[in-house]
Amino acid sequence: MSVENAPVVDVDEAAIPVEKKMYYRFESNDKKEFRVSELAIQQSETLNRLVEAMGYTSEDVENKPAIAIENIDGKTLKLVFQWCEHHKGEAIPVDDGSVPKIVEIPEFDAKLMDIDNGLLFKLIWAADYLNIVQLLNVSCKKVANMAQGKTPAQLRRVYLLPSDEEDEAAKRAAQEAQDPRAREVEEEFEERKRQGGNSFF
Amino acid sequence: MAELILNDPIAVRKCILLEFLSGQPIWTCFSNFCHKLGENSIEYQEFEFWFMRFSRKEFELDYDRSKDPPTRNFSYLPLEILQKVLSGMNGKQRRTSALVCKRLHDVVSTIIPPFKYFRVNINNSFTLLYFADEYLSDFNYYSDGLGDEGFDTEMIFGDAIPQKQYENENDHQDMVLKDVHAFLSQPKLELEKLDISQVPDKFWENFGAMFEKLHQKVKTKEIIIGSTERMEELQILPCLDPSFIEHIVLEIDNGTKDRMNKILELEQCRNVKMIDFCLERERLENFQVENFMKFRRFTLRFPAYSMDTEQFMGIVKTLLTSTFLELVRLDCYLPDLSDSIKTELDKITEEVPENPKIRKFLIPNSKEYFEIEIDEHAVIRIERKQ
Numbered sequence: 001m002s003v004e005n006a007p008v009v010d011v012d013e014a015a016i017p018v019e020k021k022m023y024y025r026f027e028s029n030d031k032k033e034f035r036v037s038e039l040a041i042q043q044s045e046t047l048n049r050l051v052e053a054m055g056y057t058s059e060d061v062e063n064k065p066a067i068a069i070e071n072i073d074g075k076t077l078k079l080v081f082q083w084c085e086h087h088k089g090e091a092i093p094v095d096d097g098s099v100p101k102i103v104e105i106p107e108f109d110a111k112l113m114d115i116d117n118g119l120l121f122k123l124i125w126a127a128d129y130l131n132i133v134q135l136l137n138v139s140c141k142k143v144a145n146m147a148q149g150k151t152p153a154q155l156r157r158v159y160l161l162p163s164d165e166e167d168e169a170a171k172r173a174a175q176e177a178q179d180p181r182a183r184e185v186e187e188e189f190e191e192r193k194r195q196g197g198n199s200f201f
Numbered sequence: 202m203a204e205l206i207l208n209d210p211i212a213v214r215k216c217i218l219l220e221f222l223s224g225q226p227i228w229t230c231f232s233n234f235c236h237k238l239g240e241n242s243i244e245y246q247e248f249e250f251w252f253m254r255f256s257r258k259e260f261e262l263d264y265d266r267s268k269d270p271p272t273r274n275f276s277y278l279p280l281e282i283l284q285k286v287l288s289g290m291n292g293k294q295r296r297t298s299a300l301v302c303k304r305l306h307d308v309v310s311t312i313i314p315p316f317k318y319f320r321v322n323i324n325n326s327f328t329l330l331y332f333a334d335e336y337l338s339d340f341n342y343y344s345d346g347l348g349d350e351g352f353d354t355e356m357i358f359g360d361a362i363p364q365k366q367y368e369n370e371n372d373h374q375d376m377v378l379k380d381v382h383a384f385l386s387q388p389k390l391e392l393e394k395l396d397i398s399q400v401p402d403k404f405w406e407n408f409g410a411m412f413e414k415l416h417q418k419v420k421t422k423e424i425i426i427g428s429t430e431r432m433e434e435l436q437i438l439p440c441l442d443p444s445f446i447e448h449i450v451l452e453i454d455n456g457t458k459d460r461m462n463k464i465l466e467l468e469q470c471r472n473v474k475m476i477d478f479c480l481e482r483e484r485l486e487n488f489q490v491e492n493f494m495k496f497r498r499f500t501l502r503f504p505a506y507s508m509d510t511e512q513f514m515g516i517v518k519t520l521l522t523s524t525f526l527e528l529v530r531l532d533c534y535l536p537d538l539s540d541s542i543k544t545e546l547d548k549i550t551e552e553v554p555e556n557p558k559i560r561k562f563l564i565p566n567s568k569e570y571f572e573i574e575i576d577e578h579a580v581i582r583i584e585r586k587q
Contacts, residue, residue: 030270073270074270075269075270076270103289114253114256114257115253115257116246116249116250116252116253116272117246117249117272117274117275118246118250118272118273118274119272121272121273121274121275121277121278122272122273124278124282125273125277125278125279125282128279128281128282136282136285137285140282140285140286140289141289143275143286143289144286144287144288144289144290144294145289147290147294147297147298148294149228150228150297151297152297152298152300152301154228155297155298155301156301156302157244157245158228158245159274159275159301160244160245160246160274160275160276161274161275161276161301161302161304161305162276162302
């Protein structure tokens with residue numbers, strides 16, 4: 001299924017009636033509304049628990065206000081729900097953190113994430129907030145893949161990270177107050193930089 | 202000319218569109234753009250925004266971004282997510298990321314490094330450090346340029362390129378020491394196998410001292426120490442995390458009582474699942490099985506080609522008197538004596554009707570017995586059973 005054909009629809013744009021099975025209505029923080037199937041919701045542990053706790057019937061869904069997701073905007077939420085609809089019914093991977101998993105990005109996901117980094121980072125944040133394990137896995141992998149073949153300076157540009165000089169002044173005071181080893185760690189890091197990054201770590 | 206283009210947003214977007222139409226990956230297109238119009242002519246984020254729109258077939262050049270919700274940068278992601286991102290990188294990418302800024306450096310130091318295997322092979326004039334992760338096997342090569350002791354780099358390297366290659370270093374071993382120290386000091390390092398296969402005599406003192414200076418106990422499931430009469434294991438084993446180690450392999454040339462007792466006293470050897478003693482250079486007349494009687498689970502491997510059945514059975518019978526022994530594998534590679542050893546074993550053991558390959562040695566005054574299995578090479582397994 002292509003990204004364009006994924007069955008998530010903004011209510012405003014919906015011309016085609018959504019399937020008759022159970023679905024829920026959600027609203028983003030910029031008042032965009034989405035109808036999402038019950039099965040797709042199961043990909044998100046957070047939303048799944050929420051709708052279970054609310055115990056909505058089909059009538060409630062129509063008559064009560066859409067469930068508000070306060071801290072995610074419509075553009076991001078649309079991507080999230082497109083992903084959930086496409087992967088509905090799939091097993092949710094268990095991540096016990098003990099063994100690093102090799103994540104492969106399926107074609108649909110790769111196309112869905114053909115977005116600028118600003119939006120991708122919001123998608124990652126949303127996947128984490130909504131606890132959508134596999135979406136978080138693939139989106140983090142996409143960011144990890146950006147490091148391929150790049151120098152530290154190039155990565156700084158891609159990730160829009162401040163240089164240490166810009167960052168240092170603000171962080172030093174806070175770190176030294178909190179962590180007595182801060183100075184030591186900093187000197188260690190400077191030493192590695194001086195060595196041209198050739199050391200292991 | 203560049204100024205004219207850069208001052209005209211639509212012209213800039215047209216240039217990005219042209220780059221997009223080249224079909225190259227985004228970073229290549231961005232680099233080409235900067236090469237043509239100036240290194241700092243555009244922010245990557247601006248370029249990327251338009252490039253990604255074009256890739257979604259949205260070619261509207263006067264699109265107004267100002268109404269879009271604010272975007273976020275990498276620093277906006279919480280620590281757990283940064284850890285997840287960096288965990289998805291291989292060793293080299295992590296090393297690069299650690300140099301981007303202090304925050305990423307700190308994040309890298311909080312995740313388990315991808316390396317599962319580390320092998321140290323130091324020679325007088327050159328060194329190879331092998332380290333493998335889940336993606337690929339890598340190695341570093343260090344040389345003082347004085348000749349490779351018959352070592353053919355082309356043959357060993359093949360198509361592989363060392364991650365680091367230092368030639369003509371006067372003190373190549375000092376660089377090796379620094380790197381081994383840095384590698385083993387990685388926070389959260391959890392190795393499957395640490396193999397210290399070779400360290401020359403003249404260099405051992407510094408190497409052992411480096412190990413003792415590590416700020417953390419090395420976590421490895423298996424350790425191989427290619428040691429000799431210097432008793433290196435007594436210096437290295439205490440630097441390992443005793444709660445993590447499962448298998449110890451010691452290649453030693455002399456299993457003296459004093460040495461074995463010292464090994465036995467180490468915390469790292471107390472609860473280990475198996476200790477393999479590879480006595481490659483042990484002379485039969487010097488070998489005394491009594492020195493190993495207090496070990497619980499171990500392998501004795503030594504090439505005793507001149508040993509006869511009686512001598513071999515003497516070792517077996519002695520082991521069967523051990524009150525500590527739980528499991529031993531006796532590997533002397535004596536295929537010619539296999540049948541005669543079996544015959545002798547039959548005399549002191551009972552058969553197990555359901556398994557003809559196994560014999561049972563009843564331990565006097567005990568409900569326990571030793572299960573004994575012998576293969577065609579006369580490799581014997583003796584295991585205590587209830």
